[in-house]
Amino acid sequence: MKTIKELDPTSIETFQGKLRGKIVMPEDAAYNDTRKVYNAMIDKHPGMFVMCVDVADVIAAVNFGRENDLLVAVRGGGHNGGGLGLCNEGLVIDLSGIKFIRVDTSDNTVRVGGGNLWGEVDHATHPFGLVVPAGIISTTGVGGLTLGGGVGYLSKKYGLTIDNLLEADMVLADGSFVTVNAKQHKDLFWAIRGGGGNFGIVTSFKFQAHPVSTVIGGPTLWPIEKTEEIMEWYHNFIHEVPDDLNGFIATMIIPGAPFPEHLHNKQFCGIVWCYTGEASKFEELFAPVRAKNPLFEHVGEMPYPAIQTLFDGLMPPGLQWYWRADFFNELGEEVRAAHLKYGSKIPTPLSQMHLYPITGAASRVGNEDTPWAYRDAKYAGVIVGVDPNPENAAKITDWCKSYWEALHPYSSGGAYSNFMMDEGQDRIKASYKHNYNRLVEIKQKYDPNNLFKVNQNIKPVSQYA
Ligand SMILES: Cc1cc2nc3c(=O)[nH]c(=O)nc-3n(C[C@H](O)[C@H](O)[C@H](O)COP(=O)(O)OP(=O)(O)OC[C@H]3O[C@@H](n4cnc5c(N)ncnc54)[C@H](O)[C@@H]3O)c2cc1C
Numbered sequence: 001m002k003t004i005k006e007l008d009p010t011s012i013e014t015f016q017g018k019l020r021g022k023i024v025m026p027e028d029a030a031y032n033d034t035r036k037v038y039n040a041m042i043d044k045h046p047g048m049f050v051m052c053v054d055v056a057d058v059i060a061a062v063n064f065g066r067e068n069d070l071l072v073a074v075r076g077g078g079h080n081g082g083g084l085g086l087c088n089e090g091l092v093i094d095l096s097g098i099k100f101i102r103v104d105t106s107d108n109t110v111r112v113g114g115g116n117l118w119g120e121v122d123h124a125t126h127p128f129g130l131v132v133p134a135g136i137i138s139t140t141g142v143g144g145l146t147l148g149g150g151v152g153y154l155s156k157k158y159g160l161t162i163d164n165l166l167e168a169d170m171v172l173a174d175g176s177f178v179t180v181n182a183k184q185h186k187d188l189f190w191a192i193r194g195g196g197g198n199f200g201i202v203t204s205f206k207f208q209a210h211p212v213s214t215v216i217g218g219p220t221l222w223p224i225e226k227t228e229e230i231m232e233w234y235h236n237f238i239h240e241v242p243d244d245l246n247g248f249i250a251t252m253i254i255p256g257a258p259f260p261e262h263l264h265n266k267q268f269c270g271i272v273w274c275y276t277g278e279a280s281k282f283e284e285l286f287a288p289v290r291a292k293n294p295l296f297e298h299v300g301e302m303p304y305p306a307i308q309t310l311f312d313g314l315m316p317p318g319l320q321w322y323w324r325a326d327f328f329n330e331l332g333e334e335v336r337a338a339h340l341k342y343g344s345k346i347p348t349p350l351s352q353m354h355l356y357p358i359t360g361a362a363s364r365v366g367n368e369d370t371p372w373a374y375r376d377a378k379y380a381g382v383i384v385g386v387d388p389n390p391e392n393a394a395k396i397t398d399w400c401k402s403y404w405e406a407l408h409p410y411s412s413g414g415a416y417s418n419f420m421m422d423e424g425q426d427r428i429k430a431s432y433k434h435n436y437n438r439l440v441e442i443k444q445k446y447d448p449n450n451l452f453k454v455n456q457n458i459k460p461v462s463q464y465a
Helices: 010-017 055-067 118-128 142-148 186-191 223-240 279-290 306-307 332-345 360-364 388-409 424-447
Strands: 020-022 048-051 072-075 091-094 101-104 109-113 166-170 179-181 201-208 212-223 246-254 267-275 298-304 320-328 352-355 379-387
Touching: 010 020, 010 179, 020 223, 020 320, 048 055, 048 101, 055 091, 055 166, 055 201, 101 118, 118 306, 142 201, 166 186, 186 424, 201 379, 212 223, 212 279, 212 306, 212 388, 223 246, 223 332, 246 332, 246 388, 267 332, 320 388, 332 352, 332 388, 379 388
Parallel strands: 048 091, 072 091
Antiparallel strands: 020 048, 101 109, 109 201, 166 179, 166 201, 212 267, 212 298, 246 267, 246 352, 320 379, 352 379
């Protein structure tokens, strides 16, 4: 494998001539800003960025990377916790210039560019009273979130993001361009619904959208001492209550405004709710929550884009992040006790733990229908150590690892790939479980030399020999 520095400068000039987008090199003034990603703990130094503006740029970049035997990374929204949108010394194919959104109200479908962010999609679909199910932060990239699965408020009602993916345009490792859907390249269409960026670069997604304009949502909080009681109750409640009402449970600190002052800098067990049904039925469905006497409730009607941006202000780009994750089937006594123990020791105001329910529509898809192998798990859990100050990096990492180590023995074995750091091949195998071998076969067919390896990597068969 070569580095960019080893290339003949004329080959770089020739390459630039084939592009409409720019290239950014380490000596360029824009380089240091260009190499920033959402997680400031990531400090990688690519040899070259190709800032693609169209499919032709992506094809040229893939061919350049392959022909010159370069390490290739692909960046969508740049949100990946482990910094998998970047690499050291190699080529980064940046998709942030490939943005377009077209809402088709004849069949409620939405076409989205490979470099769009979710907030841009919400902005475009909201005037039509439509949504595409995504995550809970609007600055996340459509590309990485979708290709890994996509868990959020609407997973219970409308499934994971991949369950709403109808079609994708892709540039493959050999530079060819294909459209994949339920009829064309069915194997690839299966693989990209959870298998990440392993199989090619998606330049356009087509999603099924759903009629949601406003939701009733927001947080309820209980003192951290009540964690065990609330988790036990929540486990029984959230999988029984109709699909219209969803909510993820968390251990967290209230860092400051807009919350009232008496809550600041204290640890809580919280649930963030999102209800998509008829407003007249909400009070009755929500009554059991209020019967648990939350210390604080801030639940009300809001436009869908408002709930999607609720936490954007608290979680701007440029913070230090360390992630650990697992799926869970149960919230048994030992698990609840561990949440209380480590939830009480949250080290910095933005660090937190979330458990996203895998229930309703998301759980009605078969374990082999997509690579997402844990449809029967009850929760996708994630612990995140977060802080603006790099000096606290060790503190948030240690807390996150200890919390995870206490819970891992009670987990289902694997984790949601989009919540993983760079954790090695055994973790990847555990996360795709029975679907792993099928992914390996498809990888061998479409990317036998593993050009797309900067991801939760499915190695082709040839690389096991
Ligand atoms: C603050 C925050 C909140 C989050 N909330 C949620 C949530 O609610 N639900 C959820 O499911 N996930 C959530 N995530 C996780 C998120 O899904 C992953 O971090 C995801 O990888 C981000 O995608 P990206 O395009 O922004 O990332 P990038 O870093 O750009 O890319 C991540 C991976 O995807 C690949 N990739 C990206 N775009 C393409 C493309 N078009 N074609 C081929 N490969 C591509 C990259 O090569 C890389 O391997 C959150 C992350 C953060 C930081």
